[in-house]
Amino acid sequence: MKKDYYEILSIERTATTEQIKKAYRKKAIEYHPDKNPGNKEAEENFKLAAEAYEILSDPNKKARYDQYGHAAFENGGFGGGGGMNMDDIFSQFGDIFGSAFGGGFSGFGGFGGGGGQRRMKGSNLRIKVKLTLEEIANGVEKKIKVKRKIQAHGVSFKTCPTCNGTGQVMKVTNTILGRMQTASSCHSCGGTGQIIESKPNHADAQGMIMEDDTVSIKIPAGVADGMQLKVSGKGNDAPGNNSIPGDLIVAIEEIEHETLKREGENLHLDLYISFAEAALGTNKDIDTVNGKVRIKLEEGIQSGKILRLKGKGVPSINSYGSGDLLVHVNVWTPKKLTKEQKQFFENSLTDENFTPSPEKSDKSFFEKVKDMFS
Template sequence: MAKKRDYYEVLEISKTATITEIKKAYKKKAIQYHPDKNPGNTEAEDKFKEAAEAYEILSDEQKRAKYDRYGHEAPGGFGGHAGGGFSMDDIFSQFGDIFGGHFGGGFGGGFGGGGGRRVTRGSDLRVKVKLTLKEIATGVEKKIKVKKYVACQHCNGNGSENGTAYTTCSTCNGSGTQTRIVNTMLGQMQTQTTCSSCNGEGKNITKKCPHCSGEGIIREEEVITINIPAGVAEGMQLSMSGKGNAARHGGVNGDLLIVVEEEPHPELLRDENDVVYNLLLSVSTAALGGNIEIPTIDGKVKVKIDPGTQPGKVLRLKNKGLPSVHRYGTGDLLINISVYIPEKLDDGEKNILSGLENSPNFQPNKSVKDKIFSHFRRMFD
């Protein structure tokens, strides 16, 4: 797969370009590589789509900021068609107004329409997907059932009986647009508007499809496979181009937006790419040391507790956390140590502790006191 070019390079603009400069640059490229000027030239068509993709991102303030920060590998993508999902219909349905009638604003197709036939777009769908820490750590493939509008198979999505009961609009001759000459103080000006007779579709249905009532879409349940990358986080949104609702009477499908939800782990907490476990030791284990079994994302492991381990100490298991969604490495497992002090003691336990009370090893020395004071001072600074 060819490496994507920088969007600013594609449009030949600086990174400080204004929206007016971006629009002007895109229009120049679009005219240069327009299929009407380059019939049968696949290289020109690719550059035409590349320019449209660059314009989609750089003309949107939020997408541009995300691109400036992360580049093409932005977490969750950019939504829409950025990523190579543009078709010619997509481009003219979204950005047709930028050409100002230079080429008529679009392509024919479907119903034999002409240059400016309006291309509708289906609505986006949003779903939530719950993931465990284990699934987030490794990435996962999920199959979900989605109720959505799909193109009617009986009429091929055009809304007419058997897909053939329609006529070309006589008002616009199938172009979907009407051109008018308007006299102004500056002279005659040509304007182009959506055809009022066919609502820009370039055709008129003579007999509706009985299965979809002439809408061209029906509601069905579809099983969609979603590939979730490793390292995603709560609230992150992924996008699947063309997996949303189908458009009425043909056109471009909307997108499927997947919102990530994290299922709480019974023992582990997430802190960005690190995972935290709060370990509660008994007084004897903290004093004498030992081996303790703790949970990780991948299962149980044993860690060594050194004799004399103090409350507040943090043990770190390298690379036992979560991978970065940007592929910048893997987090760690942090073990926060606390020591349990029993609230009630029997007489035998009291006698044992009383016997140790005067032992110098059970009295905090100056070094320990200084550490405790320094710890609390940092807490309140």
């Protein structure tokens, strides 16, 4: 069983955002690879702390975790922190504890090997993808063109003579407490441990060029507006022989549907019918995310009636089934009547059959609203 994220960071469930950040920084420094070379247990604790922080520092992920626990991110759950590697951790959260290690990370390529070359990761790219409600409900694969930096063909690198390939320079300072040694990123190579030996004329100073790339993005069913997907390795390249590309961050933007309104996993539809259709009953074709379906309205149906179509909503991102489609029946009152129509309704004013007589089983508006949200 996976350990509780709050327990990993040694905090209460009521901890504030700042308390969560401080707790993570403390754990990250305690288990940092530079302080625990070759210690696999410390490395694992370092990863667990980063995973816990990724979830608890995000209000949306934290709310889902508080409600469902680890199950919220299982079965390919969207946005989970499981399986984080060291590159992800230093790329996303390095600024939180980097100053405690002089700005550099020895062993970045091997994590715990000590003295290894820093492995650079390219910068992330961010794009926005617009999706229809139908695409969100059924999942979709999108092919997106992006401009990304890649290493030019023919570029070569050599070991940085300033730091001898470590990416760091050491500085010794005399203090009242004795000699203090600190490490900082090498100014010659920017911490990569390598400098350019040769490059083609069309490449920039880091040996990079811009290139158009088509990226295939599989978007799972059930995503929501504002969610983000990460496509690993589809961001910008980084200079150096041992570098890895950054990631492509895909922000989801939901296109508003013409008739269906989304509320979490449930959908709402306003259906307008005439007096005659309400009195006599009728069949209606209505929109769903999977096309049109026909529903039957019984004779004498009342305005405000809510029909629930089970499973016709949006699938859960965490594979908990699908929401429902709630059809709100509205009886449309005509604004203009012919002389004959007006005469008919005037005659109906004293007709007992047209006198409102709600049954006890008929729910009030407030009861319907309560049922809808329960």
